[in-house]
Amino acid sequence: MAFRPAQYAALLLGALTLSACARSPAENPQERSVIQNEDPFVAAMDEATNAAAAADRSARKTPSKPQQSDAPRVDTTAPKLSPAELRQRILRLTAGLQSAADTEAERVSRFLGVSFTPELMSIREGESIGDLEQVGSYRVSVSRIDRTAPGKHVRISFGPAGFSTGRPSICTFELAEFADALRSQGYDAGEVHLPHREQWGFVRYVSASDLTFYVSAELYRANDGTRSGKLCLADVTADAVKGRQ
Structure with a gap:
């Protein structure tokens, strides 16, 4: 399947628009x-x-009434992982994306080995945060940003502090090895040209469910002593679209 960066960029920009739709109040x-x-x-x-x-x-x-019972709280702290372990779990998720159900919170929690606590807002089904060794932390969330989409929007964020404004010396894991792993899973890969950010996109069509899965990787450049730096991953998202794209 031919990879079309322009179409993928449009999908990403639409997702960014949906997730950032907020208005400022009038001045008077x-x-x-x-x-x-x-x-x-x-x-x-x-x-x-x-x-x-x-x-x-x-x-x-109204005078407050004493609570009869407290519902048990689910621990939202994800397990502490190394970057290599997180990479392995993300690849387990991308390999397992076969149907819309695979983007639901229950399935995502199994693929990534994390627990979710549903929030009060219906737009977000779950979120979990854990420590990432030598980097800082990682965050996993499942939400719906497009009600016409067949599945949910999955995001795993794990970039080191300051990666968007500078060049950290820490590299989570390199783009080259991640791209090779997704190609082996049947994804087509290509660079997505967006203003002021570096991103790669991966697409795979699953005929059994008639869905196309989009996996995007937001990148940053780590300082490795060269002028260009080393391309490393900071964020991975996964979405599904009906039909062959």
């Missing part, structure tokens, strides 16, 4: 009134905010 009441009249989304948000504020005031006036 008159301007806000105009926006409310023109934009039903803002009016609905204001209505929800007012309802929440009223509920909060009511709760403050």
Whole structure:
């Protein structure tokens, strides 16, 4: 299957737009009134905010009742891993992506060996954070950023501190070995050209489920004594799209 970076870049930009959709409040009441009249989304948000504020005031006036029982809390701390171990678990996830169900929190937790605690917001199903040896930490999350997509959006973030603004001496693991491993799993690979960031994309079509899986790798350059630096991974995401792309 031919890899089309332009199409993949469009998918990534759409995902970034969906995950960052937020609006700033109007500067004055008159301007806000105009926006409310023109934009039903803002009016609905204001209505929800007012309802929440009223509920909060009511709760403050009502004497609190002692809790009958506390629900058991699930530990959201992921196991401590080395970069090599995290790489191996990510490759286990990418190899296992065969159906939309494989992007759900339950399956992702099995592939990566982490536990999730569902948050109050329905947009995010789970999140788990663990220590990454010699690097800092890693974060795994499962969420839905596109309700028309057949599966969920999976993200594993593990870049060292300051990787986006400088050149750390630490390399999590190199792009070359990661790309070779995904090619062996049947993914086509190519560089995705996005402004101010380096990224590679990997695609694989699964005929049994009629889904195309997109795996993206956000990169940074580690200081290895050369002018160009060493390309290393900081973030991996996985998404599914219906049909052959």
